[in-house]
Amino acid sequence: MNGQNLVGNEYAEAATSAFRAVNPLTGEVLDGEFFPAQKKHVDDALLFAANAFITYKNIDKDLKADFLRTIAKEILALDTILLERACAESGLPLGRIQGERGRTVAQLNMFADLVAEGSWVEAIIDHELPERQPAPRPDLRRMLVPLGPVVVFGASNFPLAFSVAGGDTASALASGCPVIVKAHAAHPGTSALVASAIQKAVISTGMPPGVFSMLFDNGFEIGASLVQHPKTKAVTFTGSFKGGMALTRLAAERAVPIPVFAEMGSINPILLLPDALHSGAEKIAEQYAASITMGAGQFCTNPGLLIGTASDGLTRFKDTLAEKIAEIPSAAMLTPAICSNYHKLSAEMLREAGVTLVMRSQVSAEGAQNQAGGMIAQVSAKDFIANPKLKEEIFGPWSLLVIAENNMEMEQVLDSIGGQLTVSVMAEDAELDSYQALLDKAADICGRILLNGVPTGVEVCAAMQHGGPFPATNDSRFTSVGTTAVRRFVRPFSWQNWDGKLLPAALQEENPLGIWRMVNQSMTNSSMIN
Structure with a gap:
């Protein structure tokens, strides 16, 4: 265990059994032992994430953007080690893995640009109207704020782009939420390499320890514990209908229910x-x-x-x-x-x-x-x-x-x-x-x-909607691909009668970035600017 960061095998000493990856193309058992987490490590990861959230949610947007870009650079720095391991664990050809790495890096940089530009928070200011009759109006300022620690389930079919540093992780970090990844057991070595890249970025950019953790699980117990943990505030999942509905039920049965954003299958x-x-x-x-x-x-x-x-x-x-x-x-x-x-x-x-x-x-x-x-x-x-x-x-x-x-x-x-x-x-x-x-x-x-096109090939951009009515996903209002994926991890919040100097930068009149509705203007633009 490294301070307040959990990544992969750092809890091996407490594990009872290990598993190894297999090359599906050849049947070869690959090098490296990987140890399923235990309940204690779930508690540790969520405690560290909750502590990190106190700081991370308020970190300057340019620092968050630099963090995301640094993750992308560290992934590229892994070079052939990452490519070869991902090919070996997935059976996918090198060209596919290279393309997926490119998409992963591009997503991180896309969300970095979104965070740096700033208008995605949908800041709104309604100035006070002290002379209004029959009652004055107070000063009200509203924007989107992050929910808290997010659990990301890595997908089997995208060992990079929908995995440890994939779109779910990138969008959650962009929103200001710490992330705990449950790595997919099909590609643990790939997951460990990418997790190490994220941890390097955490350290080099000065992000709070606990902003990212990764746990292994060769079954279902740890995933269920992560969803049910009281400090978890949202969950993402890409996989089967059965798996997505199981997580949705677990989240709904909590003392405090939380949103699960599950992509569960489609025949297109x-x-x-x-x-x-x-x-x-x-x-x-x-x-x-x-x-x-x-x-x-x-x-x-x-x-x-x-x-x-x-x-x-x-x-x-x-x-x-x-x-x-x-x-x-x-x-x-x-x-x-x-x-x-x-x-x-x-x-x-x-x-x-x-x-x-x-x-x-x-x-x-x-x-x-x-x-x-x-x-x-x-x-x-x-x-x-x-x-x-x-x-x-x-x-x-x-x-x-x-x-x-x-x-x-x-x-x-x-x-x-x-x-x-x-x-x-x-x-x-x-x-x-x-x-x-x-x-x-x-x-x-x-x-x-x-x-007049084929559905395979999902463009990563602001206009993409990768989601659909049930049972394709459990909430068709959101997407897991594109810049608006960040909306899954935020909630609207208003400040009333607060001094501007005490407010987030996006709500201070000296820094009007992102303000798309002011007093006496009609609300004509309800879309996010990207």
Whole structure:
């Protein structure tokens, strides 16, 4: 244990058993022992975080921004050590890991810029009106303030960008909240390296000890303790529906309930409109074969549902998609358990009434373990609508083609599937007016709607919405990607009749940054400036 910071194996002396990482591509047991935390370490981490919060929430915004930028620099300084370990623990190729590291660093710098600019706090000043009748108005000043210690659950499918220093950690630190990460057991070495980079940044920028901690857990006990700890003020999670709902229930059952921001899965339907298929079925099929199998299908925006009406264009799309899927090699999945679950669930799906296999990948990667090949199945809209099982996500390179008889059945399919992260529409501009009811239904069930594109590939920017109605996420008002992700960790707070010198800098008239509503102005701008 290092002072008031907990990172990974610093509590090894108290652990009863260790675990090691496994390369899912080769089955090799990797170097390094990692020790699950115990309840004492949860208590320590939250106590240190609560103490750090007293200081960190009031630290100058430029110092916070420097802290975030320094984390990014320290991650880059890890260089090939980090890249090689992440590849070994995930089975992902070097190019993917390099891209993910770039996204991780870019997110940290993006939030640093947001913090330094300052207007995200939505500062509002209503000056006093002492002469107002029948009663004077007091001076009121309002802004967003941080909640307190945030628990971040690292995701399995992004060992960097949704893990120890990923978007959840970056946005929570940007908001002024200390972070405790529960590292994912699939990539503990990668997590330990990134945690060491954050701790270097804590020390070099003079941040309060305890502003960041990381705990290992090879099961569920420590995660549950973190959520239920009275000093935890918010939780983020990316993973399964079952896992997200379990954490949500734990948080709701506390003496003082707290928010959980859980991304829990999505089948991301694709609407294949007839004119688009008539003119470009083969091109669209090629696009979607690549998207379905990208990264062995292990993306939360993987297109798991293809919906179209019976036509010559849809037949050409299906035939071309089958041809392309057959040519794409299988790929190693992130863990043996994930791979086993993919094969189990896809086999079960193929046994459901009316479901038939269209094509599975015919090419295996020689010598690789835990392989998953692309699979396309088909079913009628009537059978799909009648069977709740067919609406469930299969995490991996799987997609189900639903063939409707008409536009009304396409609408009924959307009515039956629940909330999604994305809906994609493949259409010619001229046909969109004829499908307004379908498009309205699509917009109602998702957080992001795409026109003539694939949902895989989530841009990190201010306008991104990565969230959706239940069950895609448990709160569709928020995003886990982009600058507005910071809103998950703040609450509005007002000061009444306080001397300006005693207020935060954003609420002092000498420093009007971020003030977007003043007395006698109408409230016309309710959006955050980025």
